[in-house]
Structures are given as structure tokens and as C-alpha cells.
Amino acid sequence: MPKEGHISLEDLHVDFGYSATPSSLFLYTKEENRFRERVRGFIREKIAPLAEEAENGGSIEPIREAIRRMGRDGINRAYYPKEVGGEGYGVVHRTIRGEELTAISYAVAMVAGTSVDLFGMPVARHGTPEQKKKYLPPIMRGDKIGAICITEPGAGSDAVGGMRMAARREGKDYVLSGEKRFITNGSIADYMVLYALTDPKAPHGKGISAFIVETEDLTGFKVLKDFELMGRRGVVNSWLAFEDCHIPAANLLGGENRGIEVMLDGLDGERIGGTSGYVGCSRSAYEIALKYAAERMQFGKPLRSFEGVSFKLAEMYSRLEAMRLLMLRAARMVDAGLPASKEAAAAKFFAADNGWWIVDEALQILGGIGYTKEYPLERYMRDFRVGRIAAGSSEILRFLVQRELYKEIGYK
Ligand SMILES: Cc1cc2nc3c(=O)[nH]c(=O)nc-3n(C[C@H](O)[C@H](O)[C@H](O)COP(=O)(O)OP(=O)(O)OC[C@H]3O[C@@H](n4cnc5c(N)ncnc54)[C@H](O)[C@@H]3O)c2cc1C
Known part of the structure; x- marks a missing residue:
């Protein structure tokens, strides 16, 4: 039962949608x-x-x-x-x-x-x-x-250069040995696309191959640990070991030593897809804060009548739309068959960093109740945070963007 001065989540039910604006x-x-x-x-x-x-x-x-x-x-x-x-x-x-x-x-x-x-x-x-x-x-x-296995204990941001997981050919099989860490769906996956070195002596990235791995009855496959995550409750994220696991050679994906092509192809689409998560999660946080600021009374007025709050909402809206515009531009470029690595990377780090700011400020607007589980703001913060780390951290993406900028003006 709502008490005086308490606004329940149901009172705040916001369903703005986006398609009619x-x-x-x-x-x-x-x-x-x-x-x-x-x-x-x-x-x-x-x-x-x-x-x-x-x-x-x-x-x-x-x-x-x-x-x-x-x-x-x-x-x-x-x-x-x-x-x-x-x-x-x-x-x-x-x-x-x-x-x-x-x-x-x-x-x-x-x-x-x-x-x-x-x-x-x-x-x-x-x-x-x-x-x-x-x-x-x-x-x-x-x-x-399905799952995707790239990251290893010693190979995170430098996943390609630091890769140690090996795949050696033995008759009709490849034999996998090594570890993969932080694998989403790892211990529950039926199938995986896994990257391993088939030619460790080849120059950077040229000795990597991709494989489809079926986990059922895979001898030598071990789940070392399922990590307990900060947010996204229910998600399984695992540390896996492969000890001389035989998989059929027919499960090679994209040709031997061509794994880097498989990995890079589609990467822009993945980064843009990831960016849509930042837009979605921070949009929900913003919508709740917008309505809350109109309903919550302090000093005899709704919060939205104070510039310290309403200017924040204007800024949240503007950053959210800027995130969307960068994302949509990159998406339309990929769909048109244009190179868009710089645009995809820029969209991802901009949205990861600004979306995080939006979620944090939304919680701030709710004050103490935002820190409780009465509203999903605290969940959005936990769920969002890894966006600045996984699938290319914000630092690495900035590095990629500046590298493209210099390439465009003739520097290596
Ligand atoms: C929840 C979750 C799910 C994931 N799911 C998957 C998955 O399904 N499959 C998979 O393969 N991987 C997955 N990952 C791994 C993820 O992609 C890596 O965590 C990420 O690439 C960063 O690697 P790292 O954690 O080892 O950090 P590190 O590479 O050790 O980096 C640590 C910090 O140093 C910074 N840093 C590193 N190098 C530089 C540099 N050159 N310049 C500036 N800063 C730098 C990073 O930005 C970061 O802030 C997942 C991770 C998490 C947390």
C-alpha cells in the first residue's frame, strides 16, 4: 500500500515507447x-x-x-x-x-x-x-x-597477441588444450565457437583458427569455475579448461589459420549490437527518473521544478539521443556495406560511458529510494557496469578510434 510521500514503482509506470515520437x-x-x-x-x-x-x-x-x-x-x-x-x-x-x-x-x-x-x-x-x-x-x-570462447586468463584486451590455447591436428581430429575465462554461457553451452592457435609461430593473429565445439560428452572438458557476477542475475559466466579434447577436423570454421578473419568479420555488428544494450538500459533508467522528478515533492514542489534536477534530465535526454545517433549511423553504414570500424568503436565507448552516467544520475534523482530494491535503478547499475569492460573496454575502443583517425591522415 503506498504511504503518503512514497511513490511505488507501479505509480511510476512509464511506457513511453519510442516508435511514436x-x-x-x-x-x-x-x-x-x-x-x-x-x-x-x-x-x-x-x-x-x-x-x-x-x-x-x-x-x-x-x-x-x-x-x-x-x-x-x-x-x-x-x-x-x-x-x-x-x-x-x-x-x-x-x-x-x-x-x-x-x-x-x-x-x-x-x-x-x-x-x-x-x-x-x-x-x-x-x-x-x-x-x-x-x-x-x-x-x-x-x-x-551457444557460447563464444576468445578470452583466456592471460589474454584479455590483448586476446589475439596473448592467446595460448592450442589446437594440434591428429589424424581426423584436432586436439584442444588450454583455458578460456569469462565465457558467457560457458558451463551450460551446448555449442561453442572457440579460437585456438594452430600455428603458434605465425605472425600476430595469422596462426589462429576457429572451431565449433560440442560440449556433450567431450572428454577432457572441465568447468573450473562459474563466476558470481556483480549484476545480470541468472547469467552463467565460466572459466573452462580443455585438456586434450578431441574434436572432429570437420568442425574447423572458416579454414585453418583463418580464424582472425572469422573473428573480425561481424565485429562491427557485434559492437553496435552491444551498444543497443547501453541505449536500452539507460533509457529505462532515464524514463523512471523523468517521471519520479515530476511526482516527488520536496520543499513544497516537485523535484523537476529545481534546476539542479531538471537540467540533469535535459542532459540525460540529450546524451541518450547522441548515443542513439552514433549507434544508428554505424548500423546503417554496416547495413550499406561500408567500412565502419571507427564508427562502431566510437558508438560503443561513447554509449558505454554516457549510459553509465545516465544510470548513475537517474539513481541520484531518486535519492535514497533509488538505492533500494523498490525500484530497478540499483539493478540497472549492477547490470550496466560491465558494458565499459567487456567486448572491447572503453580504453581499448578509444585506442582503436585514434588509430583509425591517424590512418586516415596517412600515419601508421
Ligand atoms: C561479464 C563478462 C562476460 C564476458 N563474456 C565473454 C565471452 O562470452 N567470451 C569471451 O571470450 N570473453 C568474455 N568476456 C571477457 C571480456 O571481453 C574481457 O574481460 C575484456 O576483453 C577485458 O579483458 P580483461 O578482463 O582480461 O582485462 P585486461 O585486458 O586485463 O584489462 C584491465 C584494464 O586495463 C585496461 N587496458 C588493457 N590494455 C590497455 C591498453 N593497451 N591501454 C589502456 N588500457 C588498457 C583495460 O581497458 C581494463 O580497464 C567477458 C567478461 C565479462 C566480465
């Missing part, structure tokens, strides 16, 4: 706005209750069910190429889905994004017909879960 009609096509409405309605009705269950219980099971539901609804396959059973949408649609999903649940977005996008897309783009036929349908349906 003048800027969305300007920035997105009618078809893209329709796609947003479809995905948004489905996520709010069918996924939100499962996301709450995962947050409260900390279990992966509701998340798995969410991915199966998205599979049945066709959301998982939306931007797979038509020839593998998808709808052939591009990166713009990927950002729309990412934004709407993270606006509700970062945990579901992360598990689904890792399985459907990060595992599935390299297979869709580089797999043999047999690999596509075998691995993609169960991933798109959400019946099986």
Missing part, C-alpha cells in the same frame, strides 16, 4: 518502427515475467525459457540470412531488438545475444552447408545454447 519517425523507417512495436509488445508480455523470475531467483532456467519463447516467435532468427532460415534483417533491426530487450532485461539480452548472435552469426557467415544445417536451427529455436 517525432524523432523516431524521422530516424527510423515505418517498417523499422513496426518491427520495434512487434518486438517490444512481445518482450513486455512474454519475456518480462521471466526476466523478473531470473532477477529474483538468480537462476538461468527462466532465461532459457525466454530464449525458447523468442525462438518460437521468430525473434532469434530475425537477422539471420534468408538462406539459413532467417528473415534477412540487418544491424539496424539488431539494435532495435537489443534496445527493447535490455530495456527490460540485460540478463536475457546477454544470454540470447551470446547464443544467437555471437555463436550463431560466425557459423551463418563462415560455416559449411553441413555446419549451418546442424547447428543453426536449434540455436534459432532456442533449444540449444
Whole structure:
């Protein structure tokens, strides 16, 4: 029961949406706005209750069910190429889905994004017909879960240069040995795309190959640890060991010593997809703060009547839209087949850093109640934080952007 002076989350129910606003009609096509409405309605009705269950219980099971539901609804396959059973949408649609999903649940977005996008897309783009036929349908349906294994205990930001995981050829098999760390979905994954050195003496990145690994009955495969994470409750993130694991040579993905091409191809799309999560999560935080500032009375007035608060809201809105614009520009460039590494990297670090600021300031506007679990602001902070670290930290992305800038004016 709401007490006087207490505003419950239900009182603050904000569902602004995005597709009916003048800027969305300007920035997105009618078809893209329709796609947003479809995905948004489905996520709010069918996924939100499962996301709450995962947050409260900390279990992966509701998340798995969410991915199966998205599979049945066709959301998982939306931007797979038509020839593998998808709808052939591009990166713009990927950002729309990412934004709407993270606006509700970062945990579901992360598990689904890792399985459907990060595992599935390299297979869709580089797999043999047999690999596509075998691995993609169960991933798109959400019946099986995928993972991507790049990072190692000694190879984080320098994942390519520091890689030690080895794959040696033995007859009809490759034999994997080494460790992978921080692997999302690691201990629950049915399939993985894993990168390993097939030629350790080759120059930087040239001796890496990609493999599809099936974890079921894989002798020598060990889960060393499932990490307890700061946020995104329910997500499984693991430290894995591979001790002389035999996998069929037919599971090589994209050719021997061609792994770097598999890794880099699609990276811009992944970074832009990741950026949509920052837009979605910080948008939810901003919407709650906007409404709260109108309802909460102090000094006999609503908070929004104080410039210290209302100017913050104006700034939050402007940063959010700047994040969206950088993201959308990069997405449209990739969809048009243009090189967009600089734009994708800039969009990601700008959105990671500014989205974090928005979530933090939103909590500030709620004051003490923002720090409690009455509102999801404290969850957004926990869920958001890793965005500045994973899939290219904000520091590394700044490095990449300046490198491209200098290349453009003729410096090495
Ligand atoms: C929740 C979570 C999920 C993840 N999921 C996956 C996954 O599914 N698959 C996978 O392969 N990996 C995954 N990762 C790994 C992630 O991509 C790495 O954490 C990230 O690349 C950074 O590596 P690191 O943690 O080893 O940090 P380090 O590389 O040790 O860096 C530590 C700090 O130093 C900074 N730094 C490093 N080098 C430089 C430099 N040259 N200049 C300036 N600053 C620098 C970094 O920005 C960072 O702030 C995940 C990580 C987390 C936390």
C-alpha cells in the first residue's frame, strides 16, 4: 500500500515507447518502427515475467525459457540470412531488438545475444552447408545454447597477441588444450565457437583458427569455475579448461589459420549490437527518473521544478539521443556495406560511458529510494557496469578510434 510521500514503482509506470515520437519517425523507417512495436509488445508480455523470475531467483532456467519463447516467435532468427532460415534483417533491426530487450532485461539480452548472435552469426557467415544445417536451427529455436570462447586468463584486451590455447591436428581430429575465462554461457553451452592457435609461430593473429565445439560428452572438458557476477542475475559466466579434447577436423570454421578473419568479420555488428544494450538500459533508467522528478515533492514542489534536477534530465535526454545517433549511423553504414570500424568503436565507448552516467544520475534523482530494491535503478547499475569492460573496454575502443583517425591522415 503506498504511504503518503512514497511513490511505488507501479505509480511510476512509464511506457513511453519510442516508435511514436517525432524523432523516431524521422530516424527510423515505418517498417523499422513496426518491427520495434512487434518486438517490444512481445518482450513486455512474454519475456518480462521471466526476466523478473531470473532477477529474483538468480537462476538461468527462466532465461532459457525466454530464449525458447523468442525462438518460437521468430525473434532469434530475425537477422539471420534468408538462406539459413532467417528473415534477412540487418544491424539496424539488431539494435532495435537489443534496445527493447535490455530495456527490460540485460540478463536475457546477454544470454540470447551470446547464443544467437555471437555463436550463431560466425557459423551463418563462415560455416559449411553441413555446419549451418546442424547447428543453426536449434540455436534459432532456442533449444540449444551457444557460447563464444576468445578470452583466456592471460589474454584479455590483448586476446589475439596473448592467446595460448592450442589446437594440434591428429589424424581426423584436432586436439584442444588450454583455458578460456569469462565465457558467457560457458558451463551450460551446448555449442561453442572457440579460437585456438594452430600455428603458434605465425605472425600476430595469422596462426589462429576457429572451431565449433560440442560440449556433450567431450572428454577432457572441465568447468573450473562459474563466476558470481556483480549484476545480470541468472547469467552463467565460466572459466573452462580443455585438456586434450578431441574434436572432429570437420568442425574447423572458416579454414585453418583463418580464424582472425572469422573473428573480425561481424565485429562491427557485434559492437553496435552491444551498444543497443547501453541505449536500452539507460533509457529505462532515464524514463523512471523523468517521471519520479515530476511526482516527488520536496520543499513544497516537485523535484523537476529545481534546476539542479531538471537540467540533469535535459542532459540525460540529450546524451541518450547522441548515443542513439552514433549507434544508428554505424548500423546503417554496416547495413550499406561500408567500412565502419571507427564508427562502431566510437558508438560503443561513447554509449558505454554516457549510459553509465545516465544510470548513475537517474539513481541520484531518486535519492535514497533509488538505492533500494523498490525500484530497478540499483539493478540497472549492477547490470550496466560491465558494458565499459567487456567486448572491447572503453580504453581499448578509444585506442582503436585514434588509430583509425591517424590512418586516415596517412600515419601508421
Ligand atoms: C561479464 C563478462 C562476460 C564476458 N563474456 C565473454 C565471452 O562470452 N567470451 C569471451 O571470450 N570473453 C568474455 N568476456 C571477457 C571480456 O571481453 C574481457 O574481460 C575484456 O576483453 C577485458 O579483458 P580483461 O578482463 O582480461 O582485462 P585486461 O585486458 O586485463 O584489462 C584491465 C584494464 O586495463 C585496461 N587496458 C588493457 N590494455 C590497455 C591498453 N593497451 N591501454 C589502456 N588500457 C588498457 C583495460 O581497458 C581494463 O580497464 C567477458 C567478461 C565479462 C566480465
